[in-house]
Amino acid sequence: MKKCFLIDKNTLMLKSVFTGVHKSKIIKTSGVYYSPLSVQQLLANACIPYASTLEGRIQAIKRMMNYFVKTPLLIDPNGIAAFPTISYKNLECVWIFNHHFEVESLGKGKSKVTFSNGEAYIVHVSKNVLLKQKQRLHATIDTYRTIHRD
Template identity: 55%
Template sequence: MKDIKNSSGLIDNQTLIIEPVFKDKVKTRIVTTHGTYYSEESTLNLLEGACNRFASTLEGRLKATKKLMNYSVKTPLLIEPNDFGAFPTMSYRNLECVWIFNHPFYVVELSKGKSVIHFFNGISVTVNASKHVLLKQHQRLHTTLNIYGMYHRKK
């Protein structure tokens, strides 16, 4: 178990997922292309720190995406709008919300509301979300990244 004190720096374009963990002092598991890390910070604090590195806040990024894309629930988060973002598996205010980042994956549904996400580097993660929700959220994230990128390239 790799425990990182300043773990918001691990939230970058190599992050695959961040998920809550409720064990002792550990609050979040961060799965990246280069390893798995554990943090005493909550998922929302880690996302806030990542947004702060790109001169914004979590609430600011979500509010802007809601306005731009007209998404009222489970809004994707563009952390670095021209590079990477993540989508929530449920309301981001839910303590069990898992954030999945913009990397290629495929989904196998285990049962109603439970699926396994298989990333193409061999890492697999089980989440409490249906295949339908995961694929819809993945599409919304990539649509938002593409639209935001096109809007800013034209300027």
């Protein structure tokens, strides 16, 4: 098992796992990694180099965009962003990062997410929710960029 503690521009998806000492699975363009840190700890650590906290980033986006449920996250507003599939405090939450992906409905609140590198994963949320969350993430990124243009 590969170990990784870094969220970066190559991160595709984060999800919780409960195997031995591992608490999270990090899917990146370079492969699948496991970490003893929880998904929330990984996200919180990723915000620090950008002079913020996970809660601070989420609160700012809630105020800026009026997204009070399943709020997207701009870790590095110029390149690293993600959205939760359900409440980020729920252990079943999967975070999907701002990479191109296709969604196929599998029915009954299940979807297959396929990234441009061919990696595919099943998530327990409907296609409509995924597409709405993707749209909200891109609207948040666009709004941030508009506000901070030189």
